[in-house]
Amino acid sequence: MGDVINLRQARKAKARAGKEAQAQENRIRFGRTGAEKRRDADAEDRGARAHDGHRIEGGGIEGGGNEDEQDPDGGKV
Numbered sequence: 001m002g003d004v005i006n007l008r009q010a011r012k013a014k015a016r017a018g019k020e021a022q023a024q025e026n027r028i029r030f031g032r033t034g035a036e037k038r039r040d041a042d043a044e045d046r047g048a049r050a051h052d053g054h055r056i057e058g059g060g061i062e063g064g065g066n067e068d069e070q071d072p073d074g075g076k077v
Helices: 007-030 034-053
Strands: none
Touching: none
8 A cells, every 4th residue: 555645745845846946947047156246246337437537527518518607698698
């Protein structure tokens, strides 16, 4: 005769095994080490600093000039 098993325990064990398999797939797919995250953050920071370092200060098309400058007719520009 076969072994007697508790169906509730068997069902929960099967669910745990399924969740663990899904977790393992997610670790492979999405997991990154702390060093990889820091490396990517550092590279992004270097890129932002290089971009800001090439920024030209002063007036441009957007009207970055002096806001208090007056028109020759006496009004504000």
